[in-house]
Amino acid sequence: MDVPTTLNGYELIYKKPSTLTEKPFHYCPGCGHSVVHRLLMEVVEEMGIQEQTVGVAPVGCSVFAYDYMDIDMQEAAHGRATAVATGIKRILPDKFVFSYQGDGDLAAIGTAETIHAVNRGENILMIFINNAIYGMTGGQMAPTTLLNQVTSTSPYGRNKEAMGYPIKITELLAQLPGAYYVSRHAVYTVNAVRKLKKAIEKSFAYQKLNRGTCFIEVVSNCPSGWKMTPVESNKWLEANMFPQYPLGDIKIPKD
Amino acid sequence: MIKGTVIIDRDICKGCELCIVACPQESLGLSKQININGYRFAELVQDNCTGCVNCAIVCPDVAITVYRQPKSALKKAV
Numbered sequence: 001m002d003v004p005t006t007l008n009g010y011e012l013i014y015k016k017p018s019t020l021t022e023k024p025f026h027y028c029p030g031c032g033h034s035v036v037h038r039l040l041m042e043v044v045e046e047m048g049i050q051e052q053t054v055g056v057a058p059v060g061c062s063v064f065a066y067d068y069m070d071i072d073m074q075e076a077a078h079g080r081a082t083a084v085a086t087g088i089k090r091i092l093p094d095k096f097v098f099s100y101q102g103d104g105d106l107a108a109i110g111t112a113e114t115i116h117a118v119n120r121g122e123n124i125l126m127i128f129i130n131n132a133i134y135g136m137t138g139g140q141m142a143p144t145t146l147l148n149q150v151t152s153t154s155p156y157g158r159n160k161e162a163m164g165y166p167i168k169i170t171e172l173l174a175q176l177p178g179a180y181y182v183s184r185h186a187v188y189t190v191n192a193v194r195k196l197k198k199a200i201e202k203s204f205a206y207q208k209l210n211r212g213t214c215f216i217e218v219v220s221n222c223p224s225g226w227k228m229t230p231v232e233s234n235k236w237l238e239a240n241m242f243p244q245y246p247l248g249d250i251k252i253p254k255d
Numbered sequence: 256m257i258k259g260t261v262i263i264d265r266d267i268c269k270g271c272e273l274c275i276v277a278c279p280q281e282s283l284g285l286s287k288q289i290n291i292n293g294y295r296f297a298e299l300v301q302d303n304c305t306g307c308v309n310c311a312i313v314c315p316d317v318a319i320t321v322y323r324q325p326k327s328a329l330k331k332a333v
C-alpha cells in the first residue's frame with residue numbers, strides 16, 4: 001500500500017515495511033508472533049536483502065508465516081525447520097537463511113534436528129518463539145511450560161514429578177561449539193522490541209561473515225492459550241517467564 | 256515539543272490495547288464503535304501526540320502509521 005509521505009505538513013516517520021505482504025495477520029489480538037515477523041522484515045528491508053533472504057516456516061501458529069513475509073520461504077514438517085534450512089543454506093550459501101519455530105516445534109518434536117543443526121554450526125539464523133505452550137492446537141503443555149503453569153493438558157498445573165522441568169533449550173544450545181551468537185529477547189515493551197531488532201541485524205551480519213549458528217529466543221505471549229487479555233499476558237510474562245527465561249545475551253562472539 | 260500524529264487502520268486493528276499502554280502521552284484509546292471484524296479499534300483521543308513511534312513499535316498488526324512535524328517547523332515556533 002502506498003502511504004503518503006507527508007500529511008498536513010507532517011513528515012512520514014513510520015510505516016509498515018514493504019517486505020510484508022498486504023495480507024492481514026491471522027494471529028490472535030496482541031500475539032507476539034506478528035511483532036517478530038515485522039521485525040525480521042524491517043531488517044530485511046533496511047539491509048536491502050529481500051531477494052537474497054530465504055525463510056523456513058514451522059508447524060504451529062506461525063505455519064502461514066510465508067503468507068506475510070514477502071521473501072522466498074519454504075514450509076517444513078513439524079520440528080524440521082533447521083534441517084530444511086541447513087539444506088537451503090548449503091545449496092545456496094550466498095543467501096541469508098533463517099528458520100522460525102515455536103517451542104513445541106523447536107524444543108519438543110524437533111529437538112534432535114535443532115541440537116544437531118547448532119552442533120554442526122550451520123551458518124543460519126534460528127528464531128525461537130517461546131510462549132510456553134502449544135498455541136496452535138489448543139494450549140497444550142510444552143517442554144517449556146513453567147512449573148505450576150495451567151495448560152489444557154496440565155489442568156492442575158505442571159508438576160515436576162510427573163511432567164519434568166521447563167527446558168532451557170537456549171542455554172543447552174549455547175554450550176555447543178557451533179553456536180556463535182545466542183541471545184534471549186522479548187517483544188513486550190518498546191525497548192525490548194528495539195533490542196530484538198538489533199539482535200536480528202547482528203545475526204544477519206554474522207551470517208554474511210560465515211560465523212556459524214545465530215540463535216535468538218523470543219520469550220513471547222499466547223493470550224488465547226494463557227486465557228488472558230494481551231495486556232495481562234505481557235504482565236504475566238514479565239512476572240513469570242523472565243525468572244525462568246531471563247533476557248539478555250547468553251553467548252557472545254569472542255572476536 | 257514536536258507534534259505528531261498517527262493514522263490507525265481501523266479495520267486491521269484488533270483492539271489489543273498494547274499501543275494504548277505503550278503511549279507515554281495517553282493519546283490513544285479504544286473506540287466505542289466496532290470494525291468489520293467486530294473489534295473495538297484504537298484511535299486518538301487527545302491532540303497531544305508527539306510522534307514518538309512507541310505505539311507503532313509495539314503494534315502486532317502494523318496498523319499504525321506515524322507522522323511528525325519536521326524539525327524546521329519547531330525552530331520557527333521557538
Ligand SMILES: Cc1ncc(C[n+]2csc(CCOP(=O)(O)OP(=O)(O)O)c2C)c(N)n1
Pocket residue numbers: 059060061062078101102103104105106109129131133134135136137142222
Ligand atoms: C507430526 C505432527 N505432530 C503433531 C502435530 C500437531 N501440532 C501442530 S502445531 C503443534 C505444536 C505447536 O506449538 P508451538 O511450536 O509452540 O507453536 P505455537 O503455536 O505455540 O506458536 C502440534 C503438536 C503436527 N501438526 N504434526
Ligand code: SF4
Pocket residue numbers: 026027028031032033061131135136221222223224225
Ligand atoms: S493461539 Fe497463542 S500463539 Fe497462536 S496466534 Fe493465538 S495468541 Fe498467538
Ligand code: SF4
Pocket residue numbers: 259260261277278279280281282283303304305306307308309310311321
Ligand atoms: S506516536 Fe507516541 S505519542 Fe503519538 S500516539 Fe503513538 S505512542 Fe502516543
Ligand code: SF4
Pocket residue numbers: 030263267268269270271272273274275296297310313314315316317318319
Ligand atoms: S496495538 Fe495495533 S492492533 Fe493493538 S489496539 Fe493498537 S492499533 Fe490496534
Ligand SMILES: [Mg+2]
Pocket residue numbers: 102103104129130131132133134135142
Ligand atoms: Mg508455542
